[in-house]
Amino acid sequence: MESVHHISTSSKILFSKVRKIVPPMLEKFHKGQLGRVAVIGGCVDYTGAPYFSATASAKLGCDMSHVLCERSAAPVVKSYSPNLMVHPILPSSDTVKDPKSIDALALAGPIISMLSRLHALVIGPGLGRDGVTLQVVAEVIKEARSRSIPFVLDADGLLIVTEDPNIIKGYKECILTPNVVEFGRLAKALGVKVASQADISKDEKSAKSQESDACEQLSKALGGVTILQKGPHDVISNGITSLISNNEGGLKRSGGQGDTLTGSLGTMLAWRAAYHNKLWDSGEKDNEKEAQNKEDFQAELESEEKRMSPATTLLLAAWAGSSITRECSRKAFEAKGRSMQASDLTDEVHGSFLRLIGEPDGSKTHL
Ligand SMILES: NC(=O)C1=CN([C@@H]2O[C@H](COP(=O)(O)OP(=O)(O)OC[C@H]3O[C@@H](n4cnc5c(N)ncnc54)[C@H](O)[C@@H]3O)[C@@H](O)[C@H]2O)[C@@H](O)CC1
Numbered sequence: 001m002e003s004v005h006h007i008s009t010s011s012k013i014l015f016s017k018v019r020k021i022v023p024p025m026l027e028k029f030h031k032g033q034l035g036r037v038a039v040i041g042g043c044v045d046y047t048g049a050p051y052f053s054a055t056a057s058a059k060l061g062c063d064m065s066h067v068l069c070e071r072s073a074a075p076v077v078k079s080y081s082p083n084l085m086v087h088p089i090l091p092s093s094d095t096v097k098d099p100k101s102i103d104a105l106a107l108a109g110p111i112i113s114m115l116s117r118l119h120a121l122v123i124g125p126g127l128g129r130d131g132v133t134l135q136v137v138a139e140v141i142k143e144a145r146s147r148s149i150p151f152v153l154d155a156d157g158l159l160i161v162t163e164d165p166n167i168i169k170g171y172k173e174c175i176l177t178p179n180v181v182e183f184g185r186l187a188k189a190l191g192v193k194v195a196s197q198a199d200i201s202k203d204e205k206s207a208k209s210q211e212s213d214a215c216e217q218l219s220k221a222l223g224g225v226t227i228l229q230k231g232p233h234d235v236i237s238n239g240i241t242s243l244i245s246n247n248e249g250g251l252k253r254s255g256g257q258g259d260t261l262t263g264s265l266g267t268m269l270a271w272r273a274a275y276h277n278k279l280w281d282s283g284e285k286d287n288e289k290e291a292q293n294k295e296d297f298q299a300e301l302e303s304e305e306k307r308m309s310p311a312t313t314l315l316l317a318a319w320a321g322s323s324i325t326r327e328c329s330r331k332a333f334e335a336k337g338r339s340m341q342a343s344d345l346t347d348e349v350h351g352s353f354l355r356l357i358g359e360p361d362g363s364k365t366h367l
């Protein structure tokens with residue numbers, strides 16, 4: 001049976017609502033207003049992941065793209081691109097005197113001091129599993145939460161939640177992006193039962209429903225945190241309702257496609273903040289009511305004149321990031337077939353944005 005909780009609004013309408021939260025390009029804006037996003041990740045083992053994430057964020061359209069990484073990763077990430085601002089301020093066991101006795105909050109100081117200048121964080125791409133690094137990042141998460149800074153948590157960053165779910169429980173300004181393995185770890189930690197492949201119905205509709213039920217349950221167990229569960233289709237749930245992202249993707253499953261997703265989400269979160277701060281006039285009527293049930297969410301998504309509430313735009317931003325990533329994968333696969341690499345997605349970000357979303361009304365781009 002199809003889950004009763006899915007939002008059934010068509011993709012066409014959802015994309016028209018996404019366009020509402022994309023800031024138009026206007027001469028009056030100054031550097032930074034269209035998004036300052038930082039990716040926290042990059043260690044001795046992984047330098048590609050933070051690069052792909054930060055570059056996707058920049059290519060989607062944020063103004064400033066930072067990478068906060070471990071010392072050994074910084075010169076490598078810098079050498080990939082002069083466009084990124086790369087800060088070697090993420091501590092690890094290799095960069096502290098005594099890894100067994102650290103003051104994690106003090107070590108997080110240089111990162112925390114940057115937070116007031118950022119609109120959104122992407123925590124996790126290529127973070128690695130070093131104990132010192134993870135303790136420091138846990139302090140950054142607590143601080144970002146206390147200041148209501150939105151963030152995406154992915155990859156090794158999700159381990160922090162698996163260890164201590166309370167760190168994000170009930171936080172309504174974050175998106176978790178687990179792949180199938182990470183979802184299983186989180187579900188286990190929260191005591192949510194996930195149907196095994198053998199249990200999942202062969203009927204496609206029922207299978208989709210079972211998967212989105214698991215996503216909704218996990219979201220509920222985390223107090224309504226938004227979860228984007230990646231897979232053949234992506235399920236996005238806030239524990240009350242779900243959106244399914246199922247536009248066609250590519251067939252190559254190369255590593256690093258999740259990084260285009262997190263970077264895109266970082267920019268969507270920064271744009272969403274600008275929308276709620278009324279950086280420009282969206283032409284919509286004010287709406288004081290926060291969406292609380294499926295009907296409210298659907299009504300906001302289908303209204304042509306009312307502003308959306310933050311809970312609705314969070315779901316929508318997650319759906320948009322997923323749709324863009326899948327379109328990048330489709331186009332890159334069309335061109336490259338089985339040789340497709342993560343960097344091929346990076347080149348498709350802007351074209352995918354234009355095809356799916358398009359420039360909002362009022363943009364002076366003449367595209
Ligand atoms: N170029 C890079 O620097 C990249 C770095 N990455 C980083 O690598 C680190 C580890 O990430 P992993 O994703 O490997 O996580 P894990 O180390 O938890 O490994 C997950 C394992 O599950 C397997 N798996 C994935 N989907 C599956 C499915 N549907 N069914 C069964 N098995 C499945 C994968 O092949 C992988 O071996 C993270 O920090 C991540 O950000 C990745 O993002 C890939 C690209």
Ligand SMILES: Nc1ncnc2c1ncn2[C@@H]1O[C@H](COP(=O)(O)OP(=O)(O)OP(=O)(O)O)[C@@H](O)[C@H]1O
Nearest residue numbers: 179230231232234249255256257258259261325326
């Ligand atoms: N079977 C599939 N069919 C179509 N798209 C898929 C499929 N599996 C994953 N995707 C898409 O690929 C993107 C990355 O998801 P994936 O599950 O590969 O994440 P990941 O394992 O975290 O990636 P990474 O290697 O970057 O860590 C998502 O946008 C998802 O929608």
Ligand SMILES: [Mg+2]
Nearest residue numbers: 154155179258
């Ligand atoms: Mg991943």
